[in-house]
Amino acid sequence: MASIDISKVSKVYDGGVRAVKDIDISIADGEFIVLVGPSGCGKSTLLRMVAGLESISEGTVSIGDRVVNRIDPADRDIAMVFQNYALYPHMSVYDNLAYGLKNRKTPKSEIHARVQEAAKMLEIEKYLDRKPRALSGGQRQRVAMGRAIVRKPAVFLFDEPLSNLDAKLRVTMRGEIRKLQRRLGTTAIYVTHDQLEAMTLADRLVVLNGGQIEQIGTPLQVYHRPASTFVAGFIGSPAMNLLNGHAHGSTVSVDGVELSLPGLEGLEGEVTVGIRAEDLMIDAAPGNIMLPLEVDLVEELGASRLVHGLLGGQPLAAVLPIDAEITGRMGLAVDPARLHFFGKDGRRIDRGDASVDMSRAVRSTQPLMPAL
Template sequence: MASIDINQVSKIYDGGVRAVSAVDIQIADGEFIVLVGPSGCGKSTLLRMVAGLESISEGTVRIAERVVNKVEPADRDIAMVFQNYALYPHMTVRQNMAYGLKNRKTPKAEIDARVAEAARMLELEPYLERKPRALSGGQRQRVAMGRAIVRKPAAFLFDEPLSNLDAKLRVSMRGEIRKLQRRLGTTSLYVTHDQLEAMTLADRLVVLNGGRIEQIGTPLEVYHRPASTFVASFIGSPAMNLLNGRIDGNLLSVWPISLTLSAQAAHSGDVTVGIRAEDLGPVRDGMPRLPFRMDYVEELGGSRLVHGRIGTQALCASLPVGAELSEDMVLSFDPARLHFFGADGRRLELGLSQASAVSVSTTVA
């Protein structure tokens, strides 16, 4: 096991195109880090630079405190798990799992012991003599993980390993991956575009956008205190509601309501106001009220997502199944649950725990 230190790492292609720009990430020994972001944000490129499959234009990568910029992939003491499994179709499960160890001239008795241990851990014992074509997608992915485990590497690198699986299997497989990583305690760097997958797996998330880091933090830190409108809209399902607002002195206007602040805000002018769907609810005494026009409802069984508008701005609320619905309705919210972002999209801290409604328009356009 080992730490991974990514220091000011950039990838610049011909023509000066920056796929990754000045990325800093310190991954502790045994930590599970997930790189998450939309397609083209640079997460797979960054992973491939750590693996040695892509050259590093600027910066350094250290694995176990050793600079590996010029070290061949086979000599970095890492193991990769790919989305396409990368299994040899003519080999059995046993042979696929043992292949890397055979190439390293590992004694046969040790190979047999490691393969047997990994097969038992991954519940692959009944399939050891089968070839990949006789396995399901989930079983093939477990074989790919087993091939990585038997090497006992310093770190695991996962490149969207679950993207080819169906939704139900993805849920069970990510649970297996997390349980396995905790059992082995191996440092892991995992790439996904699926924010739900990222939230459930990570010790810490690294949210990437346009080759740059938007935020690093635990899943709950990133969810509850997004550092930018990009993070707020990317992390969470449904995405955070983002509304146009304005602050003048101690007055916050988010059409069609106005709130007074407990003190004059440090920021003045236009702001983006964010609120999670679950922080909007039925009318409660002492809480600001928000006129809302409903468009449609998504029934989720235990809750319902109600989509609509305040004025011309879209809004989604997560309401209990028993909540009364109508085309024109009123929601309420706790001002302390609001998030604020400046013109640059970065988070603002305004301290609104004592805000109160001073005027409410009942007209919804």
């Protein structure tokens, strides 16, 4: 096991194109880090630089106490699990698991013991004599993980390993990956574009956008305190509602709805108001703000209902109980303490940014309009 330090790392391709820009991440020994972001954000490129499959243009990557920039991938004490499994089709499962150990001249008795141990851990013992073509997608993925496990590396690297599986199997496999990593205690970096997968797996998330870090934090920190409108819109399902507003004094106006929020006196001009769909509710409590919604679509999700509509001229979505009464025009309540604010540059406005204690100020707000 080992810690990983990524310091000022950039990747510059021919023509001066920067795919990854000045990345700084310190990963503790045994930590599970997930790199998440849309296609083209640089997450796989960053992982491949840690693995040694891409050269590092600027900065350093250290695994344990070694700077590994100029060390071959085979000598970095890592094991990588790929999206396409990368199994040898002509070899049995046993031979696929044993192949890397044989190349390292590991004694046969130790190879056999490690393969059997990994096969038992992953419940693939009865498939050891089969070829990969005789396995299902989930079984192949277990073999790919087993090949990494038998190495007993300092670091696991996962490059979107579940993207070829169906939705049900992905849920099962991500749980198994997390339990396995905890049992082994091996440091892991995992790449995915699926924010739900990222939230359920990570000790910490690294949200990437355009080759740069938008935010690093635990899943709950990133969910409850997104650092930017990009993070707010990317993390969470459904995405956070982001409403254009105008701040003046202690009031924020959103399409004619006045949100009186003492404590925001330092804000002036354009702001974005963020509201999680699950923070909207039918029944108002004292101090809640009421928002008028013109409903135009209801999605039945079984355990809940996803209601889409307009607040003024801006789209708004709410997750409501399955028994909620939905009308064409209705009032939705939100606790002002759960509102998020972002400046014109898209960055989060927190307490201190406006020289106020936001958590105290918003809780004192009185309702501005009656339920409709």
